[in-house]
Amino acid sequence: MIQPAAATPTGPTGTVTVRVPAKVNVQLSVGGLRPDGFHGLANVFLAVGLYDSISATRADAPLLTVSGPDAAQVPQDRTNLAARAAELLAERHGLAPDVHLHIAKDIPVAGGMAGGSADAAGALLACDRLWGLNTPREELLALCAELGSDVPFSFAGGAALGQGRGERLTPLEVGGAFHWVFAVADGGLSTPDVYRECDRLREAAGTGSSAADVPEPVASEALLAALRAGEAQALAATLHNDLQPAALSLRPSLAETLETGLAAGALAALVSGSGPTCAFLTADADSASRTAHTLTASGTCRTARATTGPAPGATVV
Ligand code: C5P
Numbered sequence: 001m002i003q004p005a006a007a008t009p010t011g012p013t014g015t016v017t018v019r020v021p022a023k024v025n026v027q028l029s030v031g032g033l034r035p036d037g038f039h040g041l042a043n044v045f046l047a048v049g050l051y052d053s054i055s056a057t058r059a060d061a062p063l064l065t066v067s068g069p070d071a072a073q074v075p076q077d078r079t080n081l082a083a084r085a086a087e088l089l090a091e092r093h094g095l096a097p098d099v100h101l102h103i104a105k106d107i108p109v110a111g112g113m114a115g116g117s118a119d120a121a122g123a124l125l126a127c128d129r130l131w132g133l134n135t136p137r138e139e140l141l142a143l144c145a146e147l148g149s150d151v152p153f154s155f156a157g158g159a160a161l162g163q164g165r166g167e168r169l170t171p172l173e174v175g176g177a178f179h180w181v182f183a184v185a186d187g188g189l190s191t192p193d194v195y196r197e198c199d200r201l202r203e204a205a206g207t208g209s210s211a212a213d214v215p216e217p218v219a220s221e222a223l224l225a226a227l228r229a230g231e232a233q234a235l236a237a238t239l240h241n242d243l244q245p246a247a248l249s250l251r252p253s254l255a256e257t258l259e260t261g262l263a264a265g266a267l268a269a270l271v272s273g274s275g276p277t278c279a280f281l282t283a284d285a286d287s288a289s290r291t292a293h294t295l296t297a298s299g300t301c302r303t304a305r306a307t308t309g310p311a312p313g314a315t316v317v
Helices: 081-092 115-130 137-147 151-156 191-204 221-229 232-238 244-250 254-263 285-298
Strands: 015-033 039-058 063-067 099-104 159-163 168-171 178-184 268-271 278-282 303-309
Touching: 015 115, 015 151, 015 178, 015 191, 015 221, 015 232, 039 115, 039 151, 039 178, 039 221, 081 099, 081 115, 081 137, 099 115, 115 137, 115 151, 137 151, 151 159, 151 168, 178 232, 178 254, 178 285, 191 244, 221 232, 232 268, 232 278, 244 254, 244 268, 254 268, 254 278, 254 285, 278 285, 285 303
Parallel strands: 063 099
Antiparallel strands: 015 039, 039 099, 039 159, 039 303, 159 168, 178 278, 178 303, 268 278
16 A cells, blocks of 8 residues: 655645646657667757646546546556556555546647657656655656656756667756747657658668668757757757658648748748657747747648747646
């Protein structure tokens, strides 16, 4: 049984709520397919101000519920990465994972913005505090890496370079807020499918797709300098996503979404991670708001959201 003693104060309802951000990859350089089925990455993550909230409440048995407009697309059983996070933490401490996790979902589902990873990071922190474990941050980050390549960054937030399969993080300095618009598509894309399509396109182009064929990806110095300086124009010139051709190959209509945002005045456009969400970097808040309106009215996406990054990582609220 889970001991109630020494738990972080949970408020009158005995619930711990954690807010976790979405991410955009400002650089996603993909190396060759490794023997373990992953690709080596140079992955520059930026957390942005779209959030899921994960609440953990004591219960007699594990329970997962989800609210929000896209709740129906989210698995509400043990396959949900948030449930796996609670199980992993409980297992490491010899506890039963008897917790009610509630996900209030605002991050696009299967959208290339690490929404599932955010929920896992949030569940891990919420359960850790609910159960009074107060696990050191480094240990929580190691558990995050076991759960998925993007989970450590969802936990950490801010901006970071992810190496290895994306889980080995180096925090990055950011000199100011960047203004973004995210065009949310109807329906998601599967991340493994997009990586597979990337490999297929490389094979078709004759360059090969294995780790022996593709050069080791490296972070762009110009991009890191633009982040440090907080200069949107300079960042716009260096944004890069190796998964974009694969996402466009699987969802050709995204080309029109990208063009629409650029025509509306965005400085740059790219597919977010494995897509299908499209990300637009804009000069300022006004431009972001105009770009979001134009995109929403265009019918080339389901909706468009303006926000800023960097945003903080998993935070108890
Ligand atoms: O680590 P995560 O569970 O998020 O990865 C999901 C899938 O995405 C992997 O099973 C793999 O197919 C693909 N992937 C990859 N290389 C990475 C990260 C993910 O091929 N660096």
